[in-house]
Amino acid sequence: MSNKTLTRRGVLKSGVGIGAGVALPTIFTASSASAFTNEPTGSSVTLGFNVPQTGPYADEGADELRAYELAVEHLNGGGDGGMLGTFSSKVLDGTGIMGKKVQYVSGDTQTKSDAARASAKSMIEKDGAIMITGGSSSGVAVAVQGLCQEAGVIFMAGLTHSNDTTGKDKKANGFRHFFNAYMSGAALAPVLEKLYGNDRRAYHLTADYTWGWTQQESIAAATEALGWETVENVLTPLAQTDFSSYIAPVLNAGADVLVLNHYGGNMVNSLTNAVQFGLREKQVNGKNFEIVVPLYSELMAKGAGANIKGIVGSQNWDWKLENERGDKYAGSNAFVKSFGEKYGFPPSQAAQTCYAQTLLYADAVQRAGSFNPCAVAEAMEDFEFDGLGNGPTTYRGADHQCFKDVLVVRGAENPSDEYNLVEIVEVTPVEQVTYAPDHPMFAGGALGSCNAGA
């Protein structure tokens, strides 16, 4: 016969043990339900807008921020709804995202990778941002995308054009709506052939960083396929302001086309210098000398002034697209109206891509029924949509790159006003700019697995 005595201490200990044992499965279940970074628990959800507010791309950053604020307003049921009315997916109803009011915090990338990572980190860790978006540089996009992958939040890239963003540096948590350098080359080549023929000698000046390298590679490959010869590719420092020393050798290189793989202030200065040296009036090899700027933006066109007239390049979107090319590009006019009435001028392509990215993220959450980044990523992969201004578009699952039509544009000869500096020459269909996920220009990286963090 056993001689056990029940003590108060023993009962309490047993009770705690049994209680913990019973609760254990529940604890793990609860834990798995909240096992992702910054799961929104209250009535609101916070998005992080990481844009250049200082530095050389502050104007692009300001336009991005305007678009984000407009998107938040529309998601929360304010304003005229913008592209919510034209978006092919109809799950967003103006009540926020999954019934939670959308709030936002903003950070300053300064167009510096370390500063951009620091501000994104702060927004994730201190402000509880569930998604980071924005930026106006590929160097920044690649850096912030890597951070978001580690932190377990979704990154919706802003203005980034390097092949590497969805190529060798692609990440499972990162998504790009903007087009890339390969697409610019593929879209531009046929137009360049039509305008300038297939017997040309091209001289490239290239910004010495990831975006410049991939753009040069893409444009050279596309034009060489036409029969053009690449005479020289000269890398120019990002901090260069006076390009006269780089332009002067072009005069004696036997080239009849100058390709400026520059963006922002670099492009404004190099183009201005090229025009000053009379390249546009020059005749070489019996042909008119031509200048090509593969990546265009309205803000750059404004900065370049009269020098941009007649210069051919490519864009992701233009505010006149729906007016000039019809209903296929529905959403453009709705966005221009919302943006124009709120801010007094038409949106830039940077604004459009950022606005679209915000809506696409919100839509993916709504369709996934969860803010879990892995569920959101899954909802976004191979998602086909329309009505966001670019025509039918696919977010390819293999590399998280959007595939849509690309615009070939030209500086207007006689702009009717300051908002019509760029004219649309051609809209290149998506089929022509699509490439295989394992294309050599995008090789060397892997998406990896989605990281939900926490």
Place this chain on the structure above:
Amino acid sequence: MDAILVQILNGLDKGSAYALIALGLTLIFGTLGVVNFAHGALFMIGAFCAVTLQRILNLSYETVDPDKTDFLGQPLKVKTPYVESWFGPDVGAAIIDWSVPLAILFAIPVMLIFGFVMERGLIKHFYKRPHADQILVTFGLAIVLQEIIKANFGANPIQTPAPEMLSGVATLMDGVVYPVWRIVYFCFAALIIGGVFAFLQFTTFGMVVRAGMADRETVGLLGIDIDRRFTIMFGLAAAVAGLAGVMYGPINAPNYHMGMDFLVLSFVVVVVGGMGSLPGAVLAGFVLGILESFASTTWATTTIPGINQIIIYLVAIIILLTRPRGLMGRAGVMED
């Protein structure tokens, strides 16, 4: 041969800007003993004087054109500059076209006043402070000034084109063409540099300033108010930097950061030329401008990658190792 000539011209052109900025820098250092890191910002302010005048001349009234629509589909508001309505379309357009040369007249008083205010309001309080303090306060001022410009004019470059008549290229000899405005800039720089030297060399005021630069205390003992003259010299140095900025606008579109782009190089020019030496600053400006120009050629960058980025600093190191006072530095300056 043609390419070499063009690169020499490019070097002279770059050197003109370096020399003009460095001249003011070394003038301030030589007279007031202040290391002015805000001098690049004065160059930038000068460029924005041209932008401001361009905007003033383009001030417009609006009329509605019922036949055209704006981006929102509403009747287009057509802007007509007041100068075109006051002086007629042709004369008005010509005034706007010549806004950069006209900005010289606008920039001189603005920069002189700016220089006086800067010197009396801030710099004079740091005369007796260590150079480190002067560098910190002037660098801080430079950042404040560029942020003010960015807040008011934006971050993107703003075109200030040269007059139509001075645009395009000039054929210097068979096969060698060069932008007209860059030739104008070089001539303008030579004129300003010559003017400053003549002012210091051939006027009583200049003689007193030179005497003050050599021995401030003795000049003071003679009952001459050297501080007042040095304040005027600060204003003059600000005006020189400002004019360099005004005329540089058509070469590279002004942006808020342009002062910083030139500042470090100009300091190297001053050090290579010899602290406080005016001829040294001018000589070093042109020499380094030409060297930088040649280092940026395809031949140079393929032979020694990155040489275009380091050439100026490399030459500076060599010169300072062989001539520690710089090319034309005087004994006793920055050596106490």
